[in-house]
Amino acid sequence: MLIVPEALIAGLVTPEDAFAAVEATFAAMARNDAYNFPVIREALGEGRQYGFKSGLDRAGNIMGVKAGGYFPGNAARGMINHQSSVFLFDPETGLPTAMVGGNLLTALRTAAASAISIDRLARKGAKVLGIVGAGHQAGFQLRAAARIRKFDKVVAWNYHPDMLPKLGEIAAELGLPFEAVSLEQLGAAADVIITITSSPAASLLDKHVRPGTHLACMGTDTIGKQEVEPALLARARVFTDEVAQSVSIGEAQHAIAGGLIKAENITPIGAVIAGLAKGRQSDTEITLFDGTGVGLQDLAVASAAVERAVAQGVAIDVKV
Ligand code: NAD
Numbered sequence: 001m002l003i004v005p006e007a008l009i010a011g012l013v014t015p016e017d018a019f020a021a022v023e024a025t026f027a028a029m030a031r032n033d034a035y036n037f038p039v040i041r042e043a044l045g046e047g048r049q050y051g052f053k054s055g056l057d058r059a060g061n062i063m064g065v066k067a068g069g070y071f072p073g074n075a076a077r078g079m080i081n082h083q084s085s086v087f088l089f090d091p092e093t094g095l096p097t098a099m100v101g102g103n104l105l106t107a108l109r110t111a112a113a114s115a116i117s118i119d120r121l122a123r124k125g126a127k128v129l130g131i132v133g134a135g136h137q138a139g140f141q142l143r144a145a146a147r148i149r150k151f152d153k154v155v156a157w158n159y160h161p162d163m164l165p166k167l168g169e170i171a172a173e174l175g176l177p178f179e180a181v182s183l184e185q186l187g188a189a190a191d192v193i194i195t196i197t198s199s200p201a202a203s204l205l206d207k208h209v210r211p212g213t214h215l216a217c218m219g220t221d222t223i224g225k226q227e228v229e230p231a232l233l234a235r236a237r238v239f240t241d242e243v244a245q246s247v248s249i250g251e252a253q254h255a256i257a258g259g260l261i262k263a264e265n266i267t268p269i270g271a272v273i274a275g276l277a278k279g280r281q282s283d284t285e286i287t288l289f290d291g292t293g294v295g296l297q298d299l300a301v302a303s304a305a306v307e308r309a310v311a312q313g314v315a316i317d318v319k320v
Pocket of ligand 1: 219
């Protein structure tokens with residue numbers, strides 16, 4: 001069995017690698033070549049969440065599980081709140097093949113998913129990027145979005161405004177003007193909005209969002225989290241990584257529970273990538289990607305990390 005520890009990941013997997021791996025995975029899901037197993041996610045108390053995301057990609061010959069979760073007390077200890085590890089297995093024999101550090105990979109694959117949605121669904125002329133959130137993932141989201149579209153400016157809002165300057169530093173690094181704004185100003189200015197918070201209630205309201213906006217709602221990945229008003233999903237065309245997760249643990253859970261949208265009206269982004277469904281159809285429609293984070297994304301980037309580690313001779317080989 002190979003071990004690829006967290007410390008090696010940054011030197012092995014680029015954001016471009018993550019984009020390509022996740023895009024191929026979403027398309028494989030749409031072609032039924034790959035599927036995710038049901039998610040297990042448990043509340044441990046004091047806001048801690050722990051669980052397992054797993055799946056099988058027959059086309060890529062990848063099977064495995066990501067074990068991990070969200071531990072809000074970590075930041076005070078100088079660690080990031082998200083902690084995870086990926087385990088890969090041989091789909092034929094079930095033998096373990098690799099254990100891979102999952103923290104940076106999670107950020108890369110999550111940012112890749114929203115970047116894929118922006119690439120496929122945002123208006124061609126999109127110029128202003130809005131970000132709701134300023135935690136660990138937000139910087140990765142900003143970098144990934146800036147890689148695929150030429151934005152002129154970033155506007156941002158966060159529930160904890162003191163966290164925004166750090167996001168501003170990343171925008172400055174990318175050469176993008178950055179402005180901390182109200183939610184009203186954000187919605188009025190932004191062509192693309194990424195939401196990436198652990199909020200338990202909607203921040204961004206339907207009235208804040210202009211026609212033609214693309215939203216990538218990335219923070220809601222468990223029951224009870226919520227970033228946007230359900231009416232916004234009713235007004236938008238809704239896309240997702242996986243419909244089953246979108247309606248149960250994703251942003252759509254609230255609009256579904258309220259009877260505002262139906263599962264059959266939610267389009268997997270993989271179907272757009274595979275040419276099986278239409279993406280944006282006009283400059284005025286609102287598109288909303290409900291990025292819930294699927295196990296197959298984790299397995300795809302972990303598998304890429306193992307391949308690179310082997311090629312570079314840095315994977316740690318442990319006899320089992
Ligand atoms: P973080 O702890 O570093 O940051 C949390 C963010 O949420 C900050 O912007 C904070 O201000 C905001 N926030 C906290 N409490 C809030 C409240 N009551 N109301 C509004 N905003 C609040 O977390 P992170 O690692 O940046 O992750 C952000 C979210 O993204 C989490 O919910 C995490 O579970 C989720 N996530 C999703 C995926 C996916 O694939 N969809 C992947 C990784 C993380």
